[in-house]
Amino acid sequence: xxxxxxxxxxxxxxxxxxxxxxxxxxxxxxxxxxxxxxxxxxxxxxxxxxxxxxxxxxxxxxxxxxxxxxxxxxxxxxxxxxxxxxxxxxxxxxxxxxxxxxxxxxxxxxxxxxxxxxxxxxxxxxxxxxxxxxxxxxxxxxxxxxxxxxxxxxxxxxxxxxxxxxxxxxxxxxxxxxxxxxxxxxxxxxxxxxxxxxxxxxxxxxxxxxxxxxxxxxxxxxxxxxxxxxxxxxxxxxxxxxxxxxxxxxxxxxxxxxxxxxxxxxxxxxxxxxxxxxxxxxxxxxxxxxxxxxxxxxxxxxxxxxxxxxxxxxxxxxxxxxxxxxxxxxxxxxxxxxxxxxxxxxx
Amino acid sequence: xxxxxxxxxxxxxxxxxxxxxxxxxxxxxxxxxxxxxxxxxxxxxxxxxxxxxxxxxxxxxxxxxxxxxxxxxxxxxxxxxxxxxxxxxxxxxxxxxxxxxxxxxxxxxxxxxxxxxxxxxxxxxxxxxxxxxxxxxxxxxxxxxxxxxxxxxxxxxxxxxxxxxxxxxxxxxxxxxxxxxxxxxxxxxxxxxxxxxxxxxxxxxxxxxxxxxxxxxxxxxxxxxxxxxxxxxxxxxxxxxxxxxxxxxxxxxxxxxxxxxxxxxxxxxxxxxxxxxxxxxxxxxxxxxxxxxxxxxxxxxxxxxxxxxxxxxxxxxxxxxxxxxxxxxxx
Ligand SMILES: Cc1ncc(C[n+]2csc(CCOP(=O)(O)OP(=O)(O)O)c2C)c(N)n1
Ligand SMILES: [Mg+2]
Numbered sequence: 083x084x085x086x087x088x089x090x091x092x093x094x095x096x097x098x099x100x101x102x103x104x105x106x107x108x109x110x111x112x113x114x115x116x117x118x119x120x121x122x123x124x125x126x127x128x129x130x131x132x133x134x135x136x137x138x139x140x141x142x143x144x145x146x147x148x149x150x151x152x153x154x155x156x157x158x159x160x161x162x163x164x165x166x167x168x169x170x171x172x173x174x175x176x177x178x179x180x181x182x183x184x185x186x187x188x189x190x191x192x193x194x195x196x197x198x199x200x201x202x203x204x205x206x207x208x209x210x211x212x213x214x215x216x217x218x219x220x221x222x223x224x225x226x227x228x229x230x231x232x233x234x235x236x237x238x239x240x241x242x243x244x245x246x247x248x249x250x251x252x253x254x255x256x257x258x259x260x261x262x263x264x265x266x267x268x269x270x271x272x273x274x275x276x277x278x279x280x281x282x283x284x285x286x287x288x289x290x291x292x293x294x295x296x297x298x299x300x301x302x303x304x305x306x307x308x309x310x311x312x313x314x315x316x317x318x319x320x321x322x323x324x325x326x327x328x329x330x331x332x333x334x335x336x337x338x339x340x341x342x343x344x345x346x347x348x349x350x351x352x353x354x355x356x357x358x359x360x361x362x363x364x365x366x367x368x369x370x371x372x373x374x375x376x377x378x379x380x381x382x383x384x385x386x387x388x389x390x391x392x393x394x395x396x397x398x399x400x401x402x403x404x405x406x407x408x409x410x411x412x413x414x415x416x417x418x419x420x421x422x423x424x425x426x427x428x429x
Numbered sequence: 430x431x432x433x434x435x436x437x438x439x440x441x442x443x444x445x446x447x448x449x450x451x452x453x454x455x456x457x458x459x460x461x462x463x464x465x466x467x468x469x470x471x472x473x474x475x476x477x478x479x480x481x482x483x484x485x486x487x488x489x490x491x492x493x494x495x496x497x498x499x500x501x502x503x504x505x506x507x508x509x510x511x512x513x514x515x516x517x518x519x520x521x522x523x524x525x526x527x528x529x530x531x532x533x534x535x536x537x538x539x540x541x542x543x544x545x546x547x548x549x550x551x552x553x554x555x556x557x558x559x560x561x562x563x564x565x566x567x568x569x570x571x572x573x574x575x576x577x578x579x580x581x582x583x584x585x586x587x588x589x590x591x592x593x594x595x596x597x598x599x600x601x602x603x604x605x606x607x608x609x610x611x612x613x614x615x616x617x618x619x620x621x622x623x624x625x626x627x628x629x630x631x632x633x634x635x636x637x638x639x640x641x642x643x644x645x646x647x648x649x650x651x652x653x654x655x656x657x658x659x660x661x662x663x664x665x666x667x668x669x670x671x672x673x674x675x676x677x678x679x680x681x682x683x684x685x686x687x688x689x690x691x692x693x694x695x696x697x698x699x700x701x702x703x704x705x706x707x708x709x710x711x712x713x714x715x716x717x718x719x720x721x722x723x724x725x726x727x728x729x730x731x732x733x734x735x736x737x738x739x740x741x742x743x744x745x746x747x748x749x750x751x752x753x754x755x756x757x758x759x760x
Contacts, residue, residue: 110574136574142604147563147597154567154581157552158502160574177594181557182564188758190545190553191536
């Protein structure tokens with residue numbers, strides 16, 4: 083057993099790759115800037131020195147081919163981790179991710195698998211703006227054949243990435259730049275956090291908040307504030323959006339009767355819509371109030387910090403949504419939905 | 430420095446062993462006869478997927494694949510019966526796939542545009558133009574990583590040379606000297622659009638050298654000419670000499686998709702087609718081997734009879750075999 087130890091989210095990601103590379107000579111890490119002195123915000127730092135230039139290497143500014151080459155390498159038996167320092171760049175590789183990797187196993191009769199990890203970082207921070215801070219999890223969650231992992235803490239950053247590398251099918255692994263500095267306990271030993279197994283980030287009894295990626299932190303802050311008002315909030319972090327741990331989410335909502343989904347992404351057609359729909363279909367009878375959703379407005383990400391502050395959900399907007407869910411009672415289904423005018427709007 | 434060049438006409442068939450000549454002929458005829466069988470049966474509407482036939486282009490797949498081993502990795506495109514059939518892809522599984530049967534090479538999930546026979550070196554194909562090009566390069570990266578002797582070969586059309594992914598892939602393969610053979614079957618058309626309407630210059634093979642990849646342009650209807658340039662390219666690739674871009678001039682006889690011709694569509698002339706039919710890769714081969722006295726009519730007849738039997742059995746097998754169980758999709 084290893085002693086308790088603290089690592090940052092970025093360090094945990096690096097350790098996941100280093101340990102996977104040590105255990106398995108077929109694991110490689112590739113992408114623009116993987117071997118430079120920044121090492122993708124530290125997450126690939128000096129892997130090339132430790133494992134050799136053939137195992138951790140730079141790639142040209144050619145995202146579709148980088149991704150296709152990784153797909154081919156995976157088909158032949160390597161376990162590539164492709165790193166995109168901004169998830170926005172992944173869009174140039176959609177053809178290879180969505181129309182090749184996601185299809186390959188099924189389309190060829192389950193005979194071959196493509197075990198490849200596409201790391202993409204959501205670049206929120208310092209006014210990165212519309213083209214460097216997108217949250218695209220819903221796009222990938224929509225596509226059968228892709229797993230989507232979104233770690234929200236250092237422990238999961240390591241355990242989900244080791245699992246992604248060992249997974250055997252394509253995984254879109256979405257990291258959050260603002261979480262890179264977050265510190266937390268990370269065991270030294272190699273471990274896996276299984277996909278499709280949510281984490282109860284905070285136990286509670288009055289309302290369930292399903293929070294994604296950086297929004298877990300935000301939801302925990304809202305829960306802490308509302309505890310003082312006597313509202314007991316349960317925060318569930320799904321960890322992977324595909325596969326989605328319906329069991330844990332349903333069990334929590336069955337207990338609390340209320341659900342707020344807080345996504346680090348656009349609300350329209352977002353992960354929050356999917357989760358709300360599934361809960362609505364399965365737990366109609368147990369819901370005491372309509373499902374609330376909090377996410378990004380239907381606008382590109384702005385740059386000015388003043389606009390950013392208005393754009394992103396924060397603990398106060400999340401708390402307001404929780405309060406709204408608490409106030410709204412489905413008293414009589416026949417009487418229709420209660421009027422909620424005058425209540426504070428959430429995004 | 431990588432150069433581009435035009436391949437010389439093939440040497441005399443007397444330079445080649447009898448077994449090699451028979452292999453090439455059999456490979457071409459296997460494609461021709463299997464695809465003519467597809468064309469014959471297609472109107473029955475039991476093969477319910479689009480088919481892009483290679484008829485007229487057989488020399489390219491045959492000439493290239495004759496240099497490969499089952500350890501090599503072959504990738505195709507939407508028009509990919511050719512390399513599958515040339516290199517010994519299972520015929521029963523081929524027809525069963527077109528019929529959407531459980532015994533198909535992809536269990537009925539792929540259809541004509543997605544064929545697979547890994548034991549025969551056929552690693553898959555993509556219906557997205559250019560889609561398998563970087564994937565083939567990735568398999569070559571793996572071959573180098575594990576010090577395997579495998580070469581990756583990707584077949585694509587002149588239309589794929591419109592796509593940026595070709596150039597990204599050439600660039601990386603050239604940079605890392607990966608063992609890849611980029612085989613462009615230039616049949617002049619992408620669907621109904623002539624290369625002239627899409628590309629400023631008729632010079633696909635010359636686009637390799639700018640990425641450090643030698644380019645060779647060859648008569649794609651001469652199976653021996655293709656065989657000889659591919660042999661050199663494959664040999665160099667196996668000796669860590671890097672990739673080659675091979676442009677093979679050829680012509681598709683049928684319409685872009687489906688079992689029949691398309692002259693009435695008006696985008697090309699009967700005269701143009703006739704000119705290429707006169708240069709049929711099989712007929713040219715037959716005339717040459719007879720003229721040089723290296724093979725006899727009876728040799729070729731033997732090949733033909735054997736294939737006719739093989740194809741009839743494959744079709745009967747495919748027709749008789751069951752459809753997939755839908756429950757299997759989610760199992
Ligand atoms: C990315 C993409 N764009 C367009 C198409 C539609 N399409 C299918 S085949 C084809 C023509 C391809 O021409 P070429 O590469 O020369 O191959 P050929 O059909 O001549 O063998 C087109 C445009 C496609 N499948 N994929
Ligand atoms: Mg063409």
